[in-house]
Amino acid sequence: MVSGPALIVSMIVGLIISIFQATTQIQEQTLTFVPKLFAIFITIILAGNFMITVLLEFTRYVFRMISQL
Template sequence: MNAGYVISFFHDALMLAAMLSLPALALGLVVGLMVSIFQAVTQINEQTLTIIPKIAAIIGALLVTGNWMLAQMMTFTTRVFTQIATLPG
């Protein structure tokens, strides 16, 4: 196992983690921004008003993209175990 293989493995793992977290984080960011604008316009300063819509949006995003996320993780895990079996030594 050389350094190139390790670097490639960690690069792929970090890219997969970023790709899987992006839908939930982006939707949470958009919903948070919309709630903040709504609070600024209406001058409502309720702390729980920001959390509940974000939680609902993130749960919805995970429900919608969960199947795709699981497929991506299974593909990556299968590829890693296949490559581990072919390593010398």
């Protein structure tokens, strides 16, 4: 759940770029790196609050389970 938003955006951007590369026959390998990096960075900025909240709730759950042992 924490890495889901970044992975989904990365897959969508990669698919769009690969379709663009197939239609224009540009086979540059570095063309996919920069847009994916930028899209993941924007996604982390926008969904970072959700990702941190999920991670904190999981951490609290783990510590509660440890204390019950």
